[in-house]
Amino acid sequence: MSLRNAVMAALLDGESSGYDLAKAFDASVANFWICTPQQLYRELDRMEADGLISARTVEQERRPNKRLFSLTERGREELTGFTSGPHKPTAIRDELLVAVLAADRGDVEGVLASIRERKQWAEAKVARYERLRAKLLDGRSEEDFLATAERVGPYLTLLRGLSFERDNVRWCARSLTVLERRGARLDAPG
Amino acid sequence: MSLRNAVMAALLDGESSGYDLAKAFDASVANFWICTPQQLYRELDRMEADGLISARTVEQERRPNKRLFSLTERGREELTGFTSGPHKPTAIRDELLVAVLAADRGDVEGVLASIRERKQWAEAKVARYERLRAKLLDGRSEEDFLATAERVGPYLTLLRGLSFERDNVRWCARSLTVLERRGARLDAPG
DNA sequence: CTCACATACTCAACTTGTTGACTAGGTCGA
DNA sequence: TCGACCTAGTCAACAAGTTGAGTATGTGAG
Numbered sequence: 549m550s551l552r553n554a555v556m557a558a559l560l561d562g563e564s565s566g567y568d569l570a571k572a573f574d575a576s577v578a579n580f581w582i583c584t585p586q587q588l589y590r591e592l593d594r595m596e597a598d599g600l601i602s603a604r605t606v607e608q609e610r611r612p613n614k615r616l617f618s619l620t621e622r623g624r625e626e627l628t629g630f631t632s633g634p635h636k637p638t639a640i641r642d643e644l645l646v647a648v649l650a651a652d653r654g655d656v657e658g659v660l661a662s663i664r665e666r667k668q669w670a671e672a673k674v675a676r677y678e679r680l681r682a683k684l685l686d687g688r689s690e691e692d693f694l695a696t697a698e699r700v701g702p703y704l705t706l707l708r709g710l711s712f713e714r715d716n717v718r719w720c721a722r723s724l725t726v727l728e729r730r731g732a733r734l735d736a737p738g
Numbered sequence: 739m740s741l742r743n744a745v746m747a748a749l750l751d752g753e754s755s756g757y758d759l760a761k762a763f764d765a766s767v768a769n770f771w772i773c774t775p776q777q778l779y780r781e782l783d784r785m786e787a788d789g790l791i792s793a794r795t796v797e798q799e800r801r802p803n804k805r806l807f808s809l810t811e812r813g814r815e816e817l818t819g820f821t822s823g824p825h826k827p828t829a830i831r832d833e834l835l836v837a838v839l840a841a842d843r844g845d846v847e848g849v850l851a852s853i854r855e856r857k858q859w860a861e862a863k864v865a866r867y868e869r870l871r872a873k874l875l876d877g878r879s880e881e882d883f884l885a886t887a888e889r890v891g892p893y894l895t896l897l898r899g900l901s902f903e904r905d906n907v908r909w910c911a912r913s914l915t916v917l918e919r920r921g922a923r924l925d926a927p928g
Numbered sequence: 929c930t931c932a933c934a935t936a937c938t939c940a941a942c943t944t945g946t947t948g949a950c951t952a953g954g955t956c957g958a
Numbered sequence: 959t960c961g962a963c964c965t966a967g968t969c970a971a972c973a974a975g976t977t978g979a980g981t982a983t984g985t986g987a988g
Binding site for chain 2: 550553554556557560577578579580581582624627628629630631632633634635636637638639640641642643644645646647648649650651652653654655656658659661662665666669670694695698699700701702704705707708709711712715718719722723726727729730733
Binding site: 755756757758760775776779798801802803804805 | 964969
C-alpha cells in the first residue's frame with residue numbers, strides 16, 4: 549500500500565494531474581519509490597474511489613482535458629496514520645548484484661560491461677540529485693535551510709537517494725578493480 | 739525473472755532443498771534479493787518444469803522427505819546468458835522514506851520512533867554482515883582472499899549489502915538529528 | 929510536409945510478490 | 959508432558975508491479 553502513501557505525500561505540495569505526478573515522481577519521489585504511469589493512474593482511480601483524493605476535470609484548449617487530484621481530509625488523516633508506522637525494512641533488490649554473484653561462473657566480460665554502464669548511470673543520478681539539492685537550498689547554506697524551511701522531509705529523502713547513488717558509484721569502481729585484476733590474472737596466470 | 743537467476747546463482751554452490759535455499763537466501767542472497775519461502779517453492783516448481791534445475795527426492799527418517807535441487811546444463815547456460823546483461827537499474831523502495839517525506843505534515847514523533855528502530859535494525863545487519871565477511875575471509879587478508887578465492891562474486895555482493903546498511907545507519911542518525919532539533923524548535927519557538 | 933516528441937490519458941493481459949492457513953512429525957527445555 | 963520451535967513443505971487468494979498497445983491532438987525541427 550505504499551504507492552498510495554507516496555502519492556499522498558507527493559500531493560502535499562498541492563493538486564496535480566496524473567501525468568504531472570508521473571513526471572514529479574520521476575524527478576523527486578523516484579529517489580526511493582519508482583512506478584510506471586499505468587500503476588499511478590490505476591492507483592489514483594482507486595484512491596478516488598476510497599475517498600483519499602478528489603479530482604476535478606480541467607478542460608483545456610489545444611490539449612487533452614486533464615484531471616487534477618488533491619488530498620481530501622480523509623487522505624490527510626490516512627497519511628498521518630501511515631507516518632506513525634510501523635515500516636518494514638527493505639533490502640536492495642538489484643539484478644546487477646545477482647549477475648555479480650554469479651559472475652565467476654558466468655560471462656565476466658559481460659558483467660564488467662554492465663558494471664561500467666551502471667557506474668555511469670549512477671554518476672548521472674548523483675549529478676542530477678546534486679542539482680535538485682542546489683535548487684532546494686536555493687543559495688542558502690544547509691544549516692540555514694534546515695532552520696527555516698517549511699518542510700525538511702523532501703530534503704532528507706533526497707539526501708538518502710544521493711548517498712545511495714554515491715555508494716553505487718564507489719561499489720562499482722571497487723568491483724571493477726577486483727574483477728579486472730582477476731581477469732588479467734586468469735588470462736595470464738602465474 | 740530475477741528470482742530465477744538468484745536461485746540459480748545460489749545453486750552454484752551445489753544442490754539444496756527449497757527449505758535450505760530459503761535459509762541460505764536469508765543468510766547471503768538477502769543482501770540484495772529477498773523473497774518468501776512460498777515464492778521460492780513456486781519458482782522452484784516452475785524452474786524444474788522449464789528444465790533449469792532437476793530434483794531428486796531424498797527419503798529421510800525422523801524428518802519429512804525433501805527434494806534436493808541442482809542446476810542442469812540448461813540452467814547453467816541460462817545463468818551465463820543472464821550475466822551477459824543488460825540489467826535494469828533500481829532505486830531504493832522504502833516505506834520509511836515515504837514516511838520521512840511526509841513527516842513534516844504527519845506524526846513527527848512516530849516517524850522519529852520508526853527511524854530509531856530502523857537504525858537499530860540496520861546496525862544489527864551491519865554486525866551480521868561483518869561476521870559473514872570474517873567467515874568468508876577466514877583469517878586471510880582481503881587482498882589475499884581476492885587473489886586466491888575461487889569465487890569473488892559472493893564477497894562483492896556482501897560488500898554492497900554491508901555498505902548499504904552502513905549508509906542506512908548514517909542517514910538515520912542524520913535524520914534523527916535534523917528532525918529532533920526541529921521538533922525542539924517548534925516546541926519552543928523564538 | 930513529414931516525423932518525432934509532448935500532452936494526457938485508457939485498456940488488457942500478464943508476472944511477481946505477499947499473506948495466511950494447513951499438514952505432520954521431531955526435538956528440547958521447564 | 960506441555961508448549962514452543964524446527965524440518966519440509968502445500969494450497970489458495972489477493973495485491974502490486976510490468977509490458978505493450980491504442981487514442982487523439984499539438985508543437986517544433988529538418
